[in-house]
Amino acid sequence: MAKVPVQFTLNGAEKAEFIDSGTTLLNALRDKIGDTSPKGGCHQGTCGACSVIIDGELRLSCLTLAETCNGAAITTTSGLSEGGVLHPLQRAFLDAFATQCGFCTSGMIMAAKVLLDHTPNPSRDEVVEALSGNICRCTGYEPIIQAVLTAARSNSQNAA
Amino acid sequence: MELRKSYFADQRKDDLHEIGQPRPRSDSPGHVTGKTAYFADRNFPGMLHLKMVRSPHHHARIRSIDTSEAEKHPGVVKVLTAKDVPHNVYTILILIQIGPEDETVLADGKVRWKGEAVVAVLAETERAAQEAAARVKVDYEVLPAVFDMEEALKPGAPIVNEYHGRNYYLYDSGECRKVRFGDVEAGFAGADHVLEQTYQSSPIEHAPTETTGCIVAPEGNDRFTCYTNTQAMFFTLDNASIILQMPGNKLHFVGGTVGGGFGGKVDVIVEPIAILGAKLTGRPVSFIYSREEEMQISSPRAAEKVVIKDGVMKDGRIVARKVTGYTDAGAYSRHSPYGAQKGAGHYPGPYTIPNVWIDTYCVYTNRTPSSAMRGFGVTIGDFALEVQMDKLARLIGMDPLEFRFINAYRDGDMKAHRQPTEGAALIECMQEASRTANWPVAEKFMAMSSYAKGA
Amino acid sequence: MALALQTFSTVKDANAALKAAGTRYLGGGTLVVRAANEGDVSVSSLIRSTEPALSAITVSGGKVRIGASVTMAAIARHPDLASLAHAARAVGGPAIRNMATVGGNLFAPAPYGDFTVALLALDATVNIDDGELPIETFLAKRESNHAIITAVGFTFPADGFRFLKVSRIKPKGVSVLSIAAVLEQAPDGTVSSARIALGCMADRPMRATAAEKALLGRTLTSDGIAPTLAAAGDGTSPVTDPIASAWYRNEVLPVHLGRLLLG
Numbered sequence: 031m032a033k034v035p036v037q038f039t040l041n042g043a044e045k046a047e048f049i050d051s052g053t054t055l056l057n058a059l060r061d062k063i064g065d066t067s068p069k070g071g072c073h074q075g076t077c078g079a080c081s082v083i084i085d086g087e088l089r090l091s092c093l094t095l096a097e098t099c100n101g102a103a104i105t106t107t108s109g110l111s112e113g114g115v116l117h118p119l120q121r122a123f124l125d126a127f128a129t130q131c132g133f134c135t136s137g138m139i140m141a142a143k144v145l146l147d148h149t150p151n152p153s154r155d156e157v158v159e160a161l162s163g164n165i166c167r168c169t170g171y172e173p174i175i176q177a178v179l180t181a182a183r184s185n186s187q188n189a190a
Numbered sequence: 191m192e193l194r195k196s197y198f199a200d201q202r203k204d205d206l207h208e209i210g211q212p213r214p215r216s217d218s219p220g221h222v223t224g225k226t227a228y229f230a231d232r233n234f235p236g237m238l239h240l241k242m243v244r245s246p247h248h249h250a251r252i253r254s255i256d257t258s259e260a261e262k263h264p265g266v267v268k269v270l271t272a273k274d275v276p277h278n279v280y281t282i283l284i285l286i287q288i289g290p291e292d293e294t295v296l297a298d299g300k301v302r303w304k305g306e307a308v309v310a311v312l313a314e315t316e317r318a319a320q321e322a323a324a325r326v327k328v329d330y331e332v333l334p335a336v337f338d339m340e341e342a343l344k345p346g347a348p349i350v351n352e353y354h355g356r357n358y359y360l361y362d363s364g365e366c367r368k369v370r371f372g373d374v375e376a377g378f379a380g381a382d383h384v385l386e387q388t389y390q391s392s393p394i395e396h397a398p399t400e401t402t403g404c405i406v407a408p409e410g411n412d413r414f415t416c417y418t419n420t421q422a423m424f425f426t427l428d429n430a431s432i433i434l435q436m437p438g439n440k441l442h443f444v445g446g447t448v449g450g451g452f453g454g455k456v457d458v459i460v461e462p463i464a465i466l467g468a469k470l471t472g473r474p475v476s477f478i479y480s481r482e483e484e485m486q487i488s489s490p491r492a493a494e495k496v497v498i499k500d501g502v503m504k505d506g507r508i509v510a511r512k513v514t515g516y517t518d519a520g521a522y523s524r525h526s527p528y529g530a531q532k533g534a535g536h537y538p539g540p541y542t543i544p545n546v547w548i549d550t551y552c553v554y555t556n557r558t559p560s561s562a563m564r565g566f567g568v569t570i571g572d573f574a575l576e577v578q579m580d581k582l583a584r585l586i587g588m589d590p591l592e593f594r595f596i597n598a599y600r601d602g603d604m605k606a607h608r609q610p611t612e613g614a615a616l617i618e619c620m621q622e623a624s625r626t627a628n629w630p631v632a633e634k635f636m637a638m639s640s641y642a643k644g645a
Numbered sequence: 646m647a648l649a650l651q652t653f654s655t656v657k658d659a660n661a662a663l664k665a666a667g668t669r670y671l672g673g674g675t676l677v678v679r680a681a682n683e684g685d686v687s688v689s690s691l692i693r694s695t696e697p698a699l700s701a702i703t704v705s706g707g708k709v710r711i712g713a714s715v716t717m718a719a720i721a722r723h724p725d726l727a728s729l730a731h732a733a734r735a736v737g738g739p740a741i742r743n744m745a746t747v748g749g750n751l752f753a754p755a756p757y758g759d760f761t762v763a764l765l766a767l768d769a770t771v772n773i774d775d776g777e778l779p780i781e782t783f784l785a786k787r788e789s790n791h792a793i794i795t796a797v798g799f800t801f802p803a804d805g806f807r808f809l810k811v812s813r814i815k816p817k818g819v820s821v822l823s824i825a826a827v828l829e830q831a832p833d834g835t836v837s838s839a840r841i842a843l844g845c846m847a848d849r850p851m852r853a854t855a856a857e858k859a860l861l862g863r864t865l866t867s868d869g870i871a872p873t874l875a876a877a878g879d880g881t882s883p884v885t886d887p888i889a890s891a892w893y894r895n896e897v898l899p900v901h902l903g904r905l906l907l908g
Contacts (some may be wrong), residue, residue, distance in 0.1 A: 032649055033399045050315075052648030052691065054678065059463070066231035067224025071399040072481035073682035075675050079399055087718075088740040090766065091855055093674040095691070096648055110225040122223040124214065132221030133399040133449030139222065141739065162817035167399050172791020241684075318646055320684040482683060 038102045040065060048093020049096055055089075056080045058096035059106065067108035067136045071165070078164030081105050081137035088144040088163075107136035110143070119143055122181035123174070130168030137164050142178045151182055197618045198623050201641075210420065217447060226447050228400060229417040234407055234474035238267055240467055241319035243309035243326045245301035248556040249348065250333035253306070253598050257325040258312055263325055263549055265318030266548050268471050270310040271297035275466060279353070281523050285428050291557070292353035293522040295433055295463055301330070302521035303558055305487045312467045312475060335556035339495060339516045342555045350521055350554040359519070359527045360554035367534035369548035371606040377510025377545030381501025388497045388576035390531040392488035393518070396563055400449020402488050403478030404460050406468040415442040421455040429458040441465065454560035457489050457524055458581070489561030492526055493518040494533075496574040499543075502582050506596040510644055513537040515550035515571060521560035527552045532567030533645055538606055539575040540616050541597040544605035592631050595620060601641040614640040646689035648681055654795050656774050659694035663791060667893045668692050670793055672714060672749035675741055699748075699795060703724070707801045713748030713772075713794040717760060720747070728806050732763035732825065735810040738817040751780075752787055755845045755884045759823045763808055764767045765842035767826035769799040778870040784849050802827050804839045810844075811904045812899070813888065820845050824896060824905050828860075841902070845894060846881040855879035856902065870906045874899040 037046040040063060047062045056073075059065045059082070069081035073092045080092040082104040101113050110117040114122065130134045138161060145152055145160035152160070157178045158171075166174060193210030202580045220226035246312055256268040272278050284291060297308045297535045309326045313319035342357040349355055359369055359558045378384050404418035420426045423445050431438045448455060464477040479488065494517055501510035519526035529550035537548045565572075581591035594619065603611040617640040624631050647665065652658040663670060667689040671677050677691060699714035706723040711720065721731035723820065736745055736759055742858035750760045751771065764780055766893050771783040773792040780797070783790065805828040812818030832839045841853040841861040855876035863869040883894035 034650075050647060051650050052681070054682070054890050056658055060231070061233045066227075069228070069400065070230070071401070071449075074481055075737070075741055075744075076481070076597075077399055078738065078740060089742045089743055090675075093678045093744060095671070095674065095678065098652075098693075101856075104525050106224065107222075111223055116219075116222065123222045124218045127215070127218075129215070129221040130228050131229065131450045132217060132400070135221040136224045139749045143874050144739070160739055163740045165399060167397060167452070171483060315647065317681075317686070321646070323684075323685045324686055480683060 034097050036096045036100055038099050038104055039106060041106060047163040052098060053096050053098055054092055055082070055094040055096045055104075056091035059091060059104075065106055065108050067106045069133055069136060071133065076165070078137040078141065079134050079141040081164065083140055083144055085145055086144070086147070096180050105140070105143075107139045110139065115141075118184045119146070119178070119181045122177040122184065126173045126180060128169065128177035134164060134166045134168075134174035138166065138174055142181070144165070145178070146182055151186055152178070154179065194622065196613075197622075206413060206590070220349075225586070226462065228402060228447055228449055229405060229419045229445075230400075230476075230478060232417060234403060234405070237474040237476050238312045238314065238467065238471060239316045239319045239406070240464055240475055240477035241313070241323045242307045242483075243323045243328065245297065245306040245308055245328075245330075246305055247301060247330055247332050247335075247599065248304045249333040249350070250301050250330040251333060252297060252301065254327040255309060257309060259325040259327070260309075260322040263313075263318065263322035265314040266311060266322045267304050267314065268312040269322070269326070269466060270296065270312070270467065270470070271308075272296040275433065275463070277433050278450075280429060280433050280458075282429050284432070284527060285425065286367055288523075288527055289604040290353050292351055293524070296582070297445065300352075303556055305483075305558060305574065307463070310463050310467065312471060312473075320342065329539060333500055337555055337557055339493070339518050339551075339553040339555060342552070342553050344566075348532065348556075349622060350556055354554060355368060357554045359530070359554075361525065361527070361531070366551045367531045368604050369534050369546060370535070371547075371608070372385035372510075374510045374512050374545045374547040378499070378501040378512075379615060381509050382504045383582075384499065384501050385578070386497065386499040386580065387578055388568075389577065390495045390496065391491075391493055391570045391573070393558065394563065395485055395488070395490045395538040396450070396452040396454030397485065398448075398450030398454055401479040401481060401484040402455055402460055403476070404435050404464050405474065405476045406461075406464045408472055409442070409472040413440050413442060414468055415427060415444060416461050416465055417444045417446075418461055419448045419455055420445065420458075420461065421448060421451040421453070422458075425456070425457045426461050430462045433462040434457075434469070436465075439502055452564050453491075454504035456562045459488070486558070489520075489524055489559050491559070491563035491569075494570040496571055498574060498578045500578060500582055502586060503572070504586055506593050507584065507590050508541060508543045508597050510539055510545040510581070511538040511541075511543045513545040513549075513571075515548070516636050517550065517552050517567065518557060518560060519552050520557040521554060521556050523552070523557050524561040526560055529560075529562070530568035533571050534570040535573055535607055537575070539579075540599050540614075541571070542593075542599045542603040542611075543597070543606065548606070562630070579591065589622060591620060591629055591632065592635055595631065595635040595638060598640075600639075616640060646690060647673060647747045648691065653692070653694050654696060655693045656696050656795055657748055659692050660774055660793050662690075662692045663793065663876070665690065667763045673716060673769075675737070675745045676749055676753060680769065685860060688882040691798050695795065704801075708798065709801055710735050710772075710796050710798045711747050712796050713746060717742040717745050717747075717750075719762075728804075729763060730809040732760055735759040735808070735820075735823065747797055749798075751783070751794060755848050756820045756886055757846055758850060759810055759820055762823045762844035763798055763806075763825040764799065765850045766808075766827045767799040768804070768827070768838050769797045769885070772796040772798060773833045775877060781816070782851065789848070802829070805829055806907050808903060808908070809908075811901050819888050822846060822883070822894050822901065824898075824902055826905060828865075828906075830865075834864050835862050836865065842899070843881065845889075846883045848882075851862035851875060851881070853879070853881075853902075860906075865906055867903075867907065869904060874903050
């Protein structure tokens with residue numbers, strides 16, 4: 031089995047590994063690098079639990095081959111808090127009871143982060159659209175939508 | 191969040207400090223930082239991957255199984271068939287004396303539903319396991335199948351499960367669970383109106399975001415640690431102990447946060463065969479359902495059919511209710527005999543009715559075995575009952591909420607299965623619903639109480 | 646055989662590699678990697694090309710060329726393709742749109758492939774390294790295609806491009822069906838030319854030729870489109886899947902086609 035090198039930054043830190051060619055980014059992150067915050071819910075591109083941010087774009091790590099990410103900057107939910115201080119989205123998800131089983135949470139936060147990075151004050155419709163590729167089977171979505179709107183408000187207050 | 195302390199104020203001291211207060215969930219900080227550990231968030235050196243060869247037929251005899259090519263496939267470490275499983279025929283509720291054992295861990299001589307596990311392949315990689323699984327040759331003789339409960343109950347229908355010998359579960363009460371209370375035929379005879387309606391549902395899949403699975407690690411001392419997302423830890427441990435004929439103290443089960451269950455992870459399906467694989471290879475084993483397996487293989491909520499016949503008076507009193515419920519267990523019992531029994535106990539709903547007759551059947555068909563899901567045995571029944579209540583109210587020209595006040599059970603009422611009602615709160619719930627939904631009812635209903643006599 | 650990826654800087658070299666057995670071209674991964682994840686062991690070698698032209702969009706003089714590796718998200722945000730944006734946004738959720746490519750969409754089986762329905766109504770050409778095919782010809786035998794799709798091209802209609810996706814879940818749901826239409830109207834309002842493409846009404850996008858014919862010379866009014874709606878189901882053989890049955894798709898097709906034409 032051919033091993034191939036992969037090298038990228040993960041949450042700002044340089045990572046380099048030899049992996050089996052054809053390994054998905056999801057499996058490389060979880061099994062080789064040890065970041066288990068992206069989850070494998072469907073491996074079909076349907077549930078969004080594996081969502082990560084690659085060079086500023088939301089991607090599904092289950093359908094992305096790791097070796098196509100050489101040189102990329104990858105962000106996952108495990109890298110969002112800094113120095114033990116939660117990111118505003120994490121804080122809002124916590125406060126708004128936007129998590130139940132937690133399995134979709136990492137992917138939801140990734141999708142929400144990309145939205146707020148580009149659209150700091152989204153409408154409710156924009157939030158719904160941004161989260162539309164992420165399935166939650168517990169909450170009924172409403173607390174999640176509220177958490178994202180709350181995080182956007184707290185961001186804009188901080189910026190003001 | 192608001193706690194209405196005015197209800198039942200005379201029944202308790204007003205000393206609640208935690209209830210009614212929002213408190214952060216203890217698991218949320220782990221969820222939002224991606225640090226919560228689910229069973230699959232671990233990786234052992236040398237871990238093998240288990241893939242199942244499944245039946246493509248709804249009902250078939252197995253003439254032969256040829257695993258020779260799969261065994262030779264690069265990366266394959268072990269191929270398991272029925273003969274490798276120490277106690278292959280089991281049923282999960284045997285722990286509470288609900289038999290007979292009627293399900294195979296790996297199919298032996300016959301498959302009874304499309305997707306049934308036949309051969310387990312353990313390999314170094316998922317890919318190698320998938321490739322080898324495709325090389326297992328199973329020769330089937332396809333048998334007539336039955337998918338409809340009424341068809342299954344007809345004389346001459348194909349027998350789905352020989353361990354039962356008939357297409358329904360035989361309770362100690364006979365072919366169904368029965369509740370008999372008062373004289374239901376006399377009730378119908380004296381009623382102003384009689385309404386009989388049939389309600390049906392299809393199977394419903396829980397579709398948890400995290401699929402069913404486990405990882406088993408041999409501890410080197412003849413003990414095995416099983417990291418699992420089961421919702422029924424000790425149930426699974428005890429059944430694994432029976433299936434593997436291993437004392438429970440050899441099995442260490444580690445649970446934790448489950449990525450959504452909704453009742454879909456209470457069956458004992460992945461753990462015994464993964465532990466067996468770990469035992470026979472001496473290697474860690476991962477057996478995790480694909481999304482397709484989760485949707486097609488894991489137990490759904492049973493399909494149900496509910497026939498409700500009610501006798502009602504013009505003044506709103508229901509005087510007789512006869513319910514016949516059918517639960518589609520699929521090919522094997524799992525939790526369905528219990529689900530059907532729960533249905534019998536649950537009808538006639540939260541209403542006081544003097545004449546009640548209930549029969550609930552647990553029926554076997556060649557469909558995916560059904561099992562637990564959020565209020566199984568009663569949820570579909572509640573849908574049927576409450577639609578029926580609306581129809582009855584319309585029939586006699588009464589407001590549907592007032593109709594329910596008239597029939598709601600209250601403390602001291604005798605229920606059909608002869609348990610006196612205690613701690614009822616239906617009247618108060620409906621009063622609050624009336625206010626919140628702005629659906630006014632007559633003042634006398636707002637003055638009622640579940641427990642104060644005469645009110 | 647384990648799965649492996651080979652990357653080539655030119656389409657030519659990638660095409661040469663694709664001649665080997667067990668190979669398949671990797672675009673955005675939403676079809677190919679999904680199949681591998683689900684246990685499709687027929688493919689052991691994934692081939693891709695990083696040739697820059699595959700990712701280019703050019704619009705000049707009403708002529709549009711979209712490289713096969715261009716994603717749905719790139720189309721949706723391109724200022725010159727604004728009238729196509731909602732067709733591109735009909736595909737998947739935000740993450741899928743950042744990955745799913747125009748080339749891949751041409752191969753997506755029903756109930757997927759909504760963007761290809763738009764391309765079919767636009768009467769696009771499908772380009773390969775040494776030639777091009779009308780999209781209808783390509784779709785009819787896409788299983789036997791072994792050459793890398795390099796781009797799609799079409800002439801932008803002045804106006805009159807319409808697109809509708811029907812799904813049970815909003816905003817992101819798999820198609821019950823999708824419809825695209827390109828209509829030209831004479832000064833008196835009657836339809837002088839019509840191309841109508843349907844998604845999910847067969848195993849791949851198809852033209853509603855009988856409905857198109859019935860629309861010629863008619864006005865876009867309830868009465869005017871009645872013969873078109875009556876002919877909408879001609880030649881369809883919809884898929885039955887967890888989203889909808891073939892019967893349901895045929896039942897609702899005239900309703901949605903009517904909304905598209907009158908909307």
